[in-house]
Amino acid sequence: MKTILPILTVVAAIxxxxxxxxxxxxxKWVYDQAARAGTEVTTAQLISETxxxxxxxxPAPHQVLAGLWDGVAGQKITSKRxxxxxxxxxxxxxxxxxxxxxxxxxxxxxxIVHSRAMDMSVMPWAIASQTIPILAxxxxxxxxxxxxxxxxxxxxxxxxxxxxxxxxxxxxxxxLRAPDGMQLDLLRTYNTPRAAVLWKLRLPSSMPYLxxxxxxxxxxxxxxxxxxxxxxxxxxxxxxxxxSGSYYGQTVQIWAALFAAALLAAALVAVVGAxxxxxxxxxxxxx
Amino acid sequence: xxxxxxIEARGVDLVFQTxxxxxxxxxxxxxxxxxxxxxxxxxxxxxxxxxFLRCIAALETPTGGTxxxxxxxxxxxxxxxxxxxxxxxxxxxxxxxxxxxIRLPLxxxxxxxxxxxARVEKVLELVDLKGFGKKFPWQLSGxxxxxxxxxxxxxxxxxxxxxxxxxxALDEIVRDRLNEELLKLWSRTGKTIGFVTHSxxxxxxxxxxxxxxxxxxxxxxxxxxxxxxxxxxxxxxRDSREFLExxxxxxxxxxxxxxxxx
Numbered sequence: 001m002k003t004i005l006p007i008l009t010v011v012a013a014i015x016x017x018x019x020x021x022x023x024x025x026x027x028k029w030v031y032d033q034a035a036r037a038g039t040e041v042t043t044a045q046l047i048s049e050t051x052x053x054x055x056x057x058x059p060a061p062h063q064v065l066a067g068l069w070d071g072v073a074g075q076k077i078t079s080k081r082x083x084x085x086x087x088x089x090x091x092x093x094x095x096x097x098x099x100x101x102x103x104x105x106x107x108x109x110x111x112i113v114h115s116r117a118m119d120m121s122v123m124p125w126a127i128a129s130q131t132i133p134i135l136a137x138x139x140x141x142x143x144x145x146x147x148x149x150x151x152x153x154x155x156x157x158x159x160x161x162x163x164x165x166x167x168x169x170x171x172x173x174x175x176l177r178a179p180d181g182m183q184l185d186l187l188r189t190y191n192t193p194r195a196a197v198l199w200k201l202r203l204p205s206s207m208p209y210l211x212x213x214x215x216x217x218x219x220x221x222x223x224x225x226x227x228x229x230x231x232x233x234x235x236x237x238x239x240x241x242x243x244s245g246s247y248y249g250q251t252v253q254i255w256a257a258l259f260a261a262a263l264l265a266a267a268l269v270a271v272v273g274a275x276x277x278x279x280x281x282x283x284x285x286x287x
Numbered sequence: 288x289x290x291x292x293x294i295e296a297r298g299v300d301l302v303f304q305t306x307x308x309x310x311x312x313x314x315x316x317x318x319x320x321x322x323x324x325x326x327x328x329x330x331x332x333x334x335x336x337x338x339f340l341r342c343i344a345a346l347e348t349p350t351g352g353t354x355x356x357x358x359x360x361x362x363x364x365x366x367x368x369x370x371x372x373x374x375x376x377x378x379x380x381x382x383x384x385x386x387x388x389i390r391l392p393l394x395x396x397x398x399x400x401x402x403x404x405a406r407v408e409k410v411l412e413l414v415d416l417k418g419f420g421k422k423f424p425w426q427l428s429g430x431x432x433x434x435x436x437x438x439x440x441x442x443x444x445x446x447x448x449x450x451x452x453x454x455x456a457l458d459e460i461v462r463d464r465l466n467e468e469l470l471k472l473w474s475r476t477g478k479t480i481g482f483v484t485h486s487x488x489x490x491x492x493x494x495x496x497x498x499x500x501x502x503x504x505x506x507x508x509x510x511x512x513x514x515x516x517x518x519x520x521x522x523x524x525r526d527s528r529e530f531l532e533x534x535x536x537x538x539x540x541x542x543x544x545x546x547x548x549x
Binding site: 182183185186187188189190191192193196200201204207283284285 | 346365371372374375376378381382383384391392394395396423
């Protein structure tokens with residue numbers, strides 16, 4: 001109960017600010033309409049009209065919620081207007097990319113920890129890969145793959161993987177190197193093969209790092225997928241929904257898709273968090 | 288003492304290359320340890336006692352001289368899993384139970400499953416931790432954790448037990464108890480024990496052979512064969528005349544080492 005009050009206070013403050021901003025940003029249209037009709041606008045009119053526009057500059061929170069509700073519950077799941085449908089398209093590509101990115105990050109991290117040559121050669125490239133704006137890479141990847149006849153989920157998953165492998169790589173390099181000299185010496189006294197050092201010491205020690213990275217990685221994978229849906233002229237996915245909303249000035253649709261994406265990201269992070277809690281508890285590492 | 292010594296050092300030198308130039312950690316260390324002995328290495332910090340123990344364990348490689356363990360090179364002896372090593376900290380894996388921690392070397396060395404269980408039970412009893420196998424390390428006190436780490440070193444059939452200040456972080460009351468138990472354990476298992484400490488009473492109470500070392504460079508200044516009876520020794524032995532005489536000689540040896548330094 002102690003934590004719920006501050007949380008609600010912050011939410012309430014955001015909602016109040018948002019409503020204020022909606023009135024302010026949407027008032028121009030109301031004044032223009034009134035000037036054209038030659039009428040005066042009262043304050044009450046101003047407020048009610050700024051909140052009920054079809055294409056507001058900034059939709060009011062209740063409009064966004066209504067749009068979100070309509071998109072989720074008001075449509076058939078197979079409908080092109082359903083956010084569940086678009087959400088699923090995005091989610092499936094996100095998950096595919098996340099799995100791919102996690103595997104790539106893990107394998108590279110294991111290589112880097114075990115080989116000095118890989119440490120020197122792979123890490124700079126991994127860092128360089130993240131300095132290039134994803135918006136510049138995504139269209140190229142999609143065009144190149146499309147020319148090879150690969151379309152749909154795979155190109156999006158690759159871009160999602162491209163964004164999500166990096167946090168896993170960095171976190172796991174740190175995590176696999178977490179065991180101190182004494183723990184490594186202990187295994188040396190047993191003449192332990194390297195594979196067993198990895199399985200019995202390095203991987204278990206890296207678990208807290210792994211989950212921290214997975215949370216960043218899964219959110220990055222979602223961003224990657226949505227970005228990949230923007231330039232392709234894709235017809236499905238939350239990214240496509242955002243894009244078509246901006247083509248036709250459907251700001252409510254944009255915001256609803258945005259919120260759907262945010263909720264999806266929050267849900268994914270929460271799922272990773274739940275797996276983390278269960279795993280660390282079973283490993284006796286949660287306290 | 289006619290049999291081949293289990294540990295034999297001849298003119299062992301070790302020089303570490305550091306950023307500030309070479310540091311001589313050990314100089315001309317000569318030592319013979321017979322099977323079944325309890326050897327203590329005592330000296331001030333920086334005298335190389337831990338370094339020498341690590342050389343025996345092949346965790347460090349001497350830069351000069353010869354060091355033979357069980358008649359072979361230290362590294363071969365390590366590969367043959369000749370010794371169990373107990374570190375200053377217990378270093379138990381927090382994600383494994385006490386039994387799981389003790390099972391770790393057995394898993395790595397490929398002991399069959401039923402044998403693993405039997406051995407874990409046996410050593411848990413040996414270190415007086417029966418019934419604690421299912422607990423996690425953080426549920427145990429520091430002394431119990433250190434006993435678990437000794438059990439882990441005893442679980443497999445190594446002839447030698449190397450211990451690097453295993454009780455250094457414990458209070459004196461717990462330390463006395465563990466010393467007593469360690470002696471019992473030694474006489475029951477018949478292992479050869481190499482034990483690093485900076486406590487004179489601990490060294491004299493436990494050992495059949497006391498190696499006094501001094502720093503800069505690390506070298507042996509005195510080797511004392513203890514006249515105290517082998518096997519179990521009551522704690523009261525520490526008030527006996529013989530005990531005090533050996534303790535005095537150790538203290539003299541340590542002082543001589545320091546005089547050399549000034």
